[in-house]
Amino acid sequence: MIKVTLYYNKNKDIYRFKVLNHGQAMVCAGVSALVITCANFIQSNFALDVVQKHRDTGYIDFEIGEIKKGGRNHAANLIIDNMVFGLRLIEESYGDDIKINTKYD
Numbered sequence: 001m002i003k004v005t006l007y008y009n010k011n012k013d014i015y016r017f018k019v020l021n022h023g024q025a026m027v028c029a030g031v032s033a034l035v036i037t038c039a040n041f042i043q044s045n046f047a048l049d050v051v052q053k054h055r056d057t058g059y060i061d062f063e064i065g066e067i068k069k070g071g072r073n074h075a076a077n078l079i080i081d082n083m084v085f086g087l088r089l090i091e092e093s094y095g096d097d098i099k100i101n102t103k104y105d
Helices: 025-045 074-093
Strands: 002-008 014-020 050-054 059-064 098-104
Touching: 002 025, 014 025, 014 074, 025 050, 025 059, 025 074, 074 098
Parallel strands: 002 098
Antiparallel strands: 002 014, 014 059, 050 059
16 A cells, blocks of 8 residues: 655645555556656746655655745645646545555644
């Protein structure tokens, strides 16, 4: 089962997301496409303090320092919200293969 954890700051903005494990090939491919595209786009297009950790497969931990501290980046927030929207759609259809958890500061 794929486990996604979304971390929210005091402004209710997502500043970090972590993805662990694998699911069915189709579910895993969809989740990977959303998450990797989001992380790579943010890193490539914004001058933000980003920490990205990943292993060979099945793990990514992505954090934006400025948003964690309460800063706002409207464009980055929209991109992350779009990723979460897609992940929630996958979870609705394939709930046995993906679980999304939230944590609030």
